Amino acid sequence: MTRALLGCIADDFTGATDLANNLVRAGMRVVQAMGVPTAPLDAEADAIVVALKSRTIPKDEAIAQSLAALQWLKAQGAEQIYFKYCSTFDSTAEGNIGPVTDALMQALGTDFTIATPAFPDNKRTVFKGYLFVGDVLLNESGMQNHPLTPMTDPNLVRVLQAQTASRVGLIDHGVVAQGEAAIRARIDQLKAEGVRMAVVDAVSNADLLRLGPALKGMPLVTAGSGVAIGLPGNFGVAPSNEAARLPAAQGLQAIVSGSCSVATNQQVMDFIKAGKPALAIDPLRIAAGVDVAAEALAWAEGHMGQGPVLVYSTAEPSAVRAIQGKLGSEKAGAMVEDTIAAIARGLVQRGVRQLIVAGGETSGACVQALGITQMRIGAQIDPGVPWCHAVAPDAKDGLHITLKSGNFGSTDFFTKAFAQLLA
Numbered sequence: 001m002t003r004a005l006l007g008c009i010a011d012d013f014t015g016a017t018d019l020a021n022n023l024v025r026a027g028m029r030v031v032q033a034m035g036v037p038t039a040p041l042d043a044e045a046d047a048i049v050v051a052l053k054s055r056t057i058p059k060d061e062a063i064a065q066s067l068a069a070l071q072w073l074k075a076q077g078a079e080q081i082y083f084k085y086c087s088t089f090d091s092t093a094e095g096n097i098g099p100v101t102d103a104l105m106q107a108l109g110t111d112f113t114i115a116t117p118a119f120p121d122n123k124r125t126v127f128k129g130y131l132f133v134g135d136v137l138l139n140e141s142g143m144q145n146h147p148l149t150p151m152t153d154p155n156l157v158r159v160l161q162a163q164t165a166s167r168v169g170l171i172d173h174g175v176v177a178q179g180e181a182a183i184r185a186r187i188d189q190l191k192a193e194g195v196r197m198a199v200v201d202a203v204s205n206a207d208l209l210r211l212g213p214a215l216k217g218m219p220l221v222t223a224g225s226g227v228a229i230g231l232p233g234n235f236g237v238a239p240s241n242e243a244a245r246l247p248a249a250q251g252l253q254a255i256v257s258g259s260c261s262v263a264t265n266q267q268v269m270d271f272i273k274a275g276k277p278a279l280a281i282d283p284l285r286i287a288a289g290v291d292v293a294a295e296a297l298a299w300a301e302g303h304m305g306q307g308p309v310l311v312y313s314t315a316e317p318s319a320v321r322a323i324q325g326k327l328g329s330e331k332a333g334a335m336v337e338d339t340i341a342a343i344a345r346g347l348v349q350r351g352v353r354q355l356i357v358a359g360g361e362t363s364g365a366c367v368q369a370l371g372i373t374q375m376r377i378g379a380q381i382d383p384g385v386p387w388c389h390a391v392a393p394d395a396k397d398g399l400h401i402t403l404k405s406g407n408f409g410s411t412d413f414f415t416k417a418f419a420q421l422l423a
């Protein structure tokens with residue numbers, strides 16, 4: 001039976017592999033479970049990441065799922081809990097970051113935690129509580145147009161405060177730069193002032209590595225994946241490449257993309273411009289009752305022998321807005337996710353064994369449709385995106401799969417990822 005030191009709850013599936021990737025690179029053996037398992041996992045691990053699809057669901061459901069994950073992780077012996085959310089702090093008007101954090105704090109009987117989505121390797125930095133994506137503030141980064149979680153305020157203290165009755169404070173960069181003792185002193189000061197959640201500034205990996213030791217013994221940490229680089233040392237684990245070995249790749253190659261994020265739009269364009277086979281699916285035709293999945297699979301069958309094929313609903317913000325205006329954003333999202341998930345399953349049934357899925361919600365839908373319950377984490381393709389290996393009912397021989405967060409990956413990601421598997 002697995003006895004994990006660190007128990008992680010991720011609010012989406014790409015985010016879960018992102019976190020697992022950082023933990024693996026820091027030397028931890030990690031098992032990722034899809035949803036809350038019903039039994040102990042049969043694998044050795046230093047950390048277990050439970051992947052939920054709770055980012056955009058109603059807050060009461062997100063709380064219930066997160067508490068179930070917590071209970072299971074505690075039963076596996078987890079000494080510290082890590083609630084992972086997006087490096088762009090993706091939230092709906094209801095939350096769910098604040099409400100889930102409150103519920104986890106209450107269940108753990110703790111009165112203080114931190115919150116920081118900082119992930120400098122992917123250019124997410126927090127300064128004076130403001131979140132930057134690259135050189136611009138969050139609300140100028142394209143995230144203001146996200147189909148499900150538009151982010152229009154870059155001040156995380158304000159964003160989090162709007163989601164919770166707990167008092168929210170800030171551990172600013174001047175404190176973080178001084179290291180563990182100063183951070184601990186600031187935490188004591190904030191607690192004395194009645195603050196229960198503190199946004200933490202971090203603009204570099206050095207900041208995160210300074211933060212790590214100050215979090216030793218904190219029952220709950222809430223963060224993007226960046227904070228993970230500073231935690232394994234607290235458990236006596238050192239960086240290594242050993243944890244990232246996967247079986248050799250085989251089979252056909254495909255990409256499915258339901259992400260409409262800026263980076264994915266560029267990656268889709270790059271693949272099309274290279275003259276590779278790509279098929280766009282139209283949400284309005286799905287809504288009209290056309291069997292778009294069957295059409296896409298018939299198209300893919302004609303192209304798959306020659307190299308990777310791409311099926312995508314990825315579109316620019318104006319096109320997404322037009323679709324949402326006609327169908328409603330939730331209905332459009334769910335219909336597209338269901339269709340792409342059916343396509344992913346059909347592709348695997350037709351021999352695809354190297355699959356890229358782009359988009360967090362899309363990944364959740366695909367992994368569920370594929371019936372994948374557990375994944376091993378392999379080598380990083382780009383920061384935050386590793387290859388993973390899983391066994392599925394339609395791929396009993398095993399499948400390489402990568403769940404690409406919308407805004408992660410270089411422009412040539414769809415080509416580069418397959419080349420890396422060959423290397």
Ligand SMILES: Nc1ncnc2c1ncn2[C@@H]1O[C@H](COP(=O)(O)OP(=O)(O)O)[C@@H](O)[C@H]1O
Nearest residue numbers: 259260261313323333336337359360361362406
């Ligand atoms: N053309 C489109 N029009 C409207 N909604 C879309 C379209 N394509 C995808 N979607 C929906 O947008 C959402 C994208 O979210 P997600 O998969 O998490 O991508 P990302 O990781 O980029 O945020 C999904 O619910 C998806 O079904």
Ligand SMILES: O=C(O)[C@@H](O)C(=O)COP(=O)(O)O
Nearest residue numbers: 014015018086087360405406
């Ligand atoms: O932290 C991150 O940015 C990612 O791990 C993540 O959660 C991204 O979510 P999507 O953009 O919805 O894929």
